[in-house]
Amino acid sequence: GAVVSQHPSWVICKSGTSVKIECRSLDFQATTMFWYRQFPKQSLMLMATSNEGSKATYEQGVEKDKFLINHASLTLSTLTVTSAHPEDSSFYICSAPRDLVSEQYFGPGTRLTVT
């Protein structure tokens, strides 16, 4: 069964609004989670590393004020897309490792469409 869940699985919002996406580890604690974005016919692009109890680390070119990450507990990280625009429409996926050396478990993804 799934070990990482995401909510919602899809969302449609109007331009200018903010959207929050949740990523939960279901049967393990994750001090670190990762957020990715995937545009159609492209690969996953790492956006940021979410760290429980501290600030997220963003990859080069990713606006931290636009993509707010909060890792409030050992099982939950949230990504908020602020003032969304149509170009933010994408497939957002999170992942979490059970420990520092194990494989990553991916959430099922959230498909965001901004109209």
Add this chain to the structure above:
Amino acid sequence: RKEVEQDPGPFNVPEGATVAFNCTYSNSASQSFFWYRQDCRKEPKLLMSVYSSGNEDGRFTAQLNRASQYISLLIRDSKLSDSATYLCVVTKPGNQFYFGTGTSLTVIP
């Protein structure tokens, strides 16, 4: 320069064929290597880890060449169900995953 470079394909092969994918990475400090499979509109699923000694799982064989910084995946006796996008993944010491662009495979009856 991208962390991971991968031929996007597409590869269209008949059932039963053998197909190979390659991937190169730029950071010699990369720690772990994986092949993931992604079906359309789904999350990636781990196919196999990649070790320098080479590893095999049924019809799938993965190989890592640290000196040349490339990773390979060989699929023998292709099945229709193998049709997917195959992503090579390289990790850094912080366990950040860096994906290749993915190679699209279609197995034709």
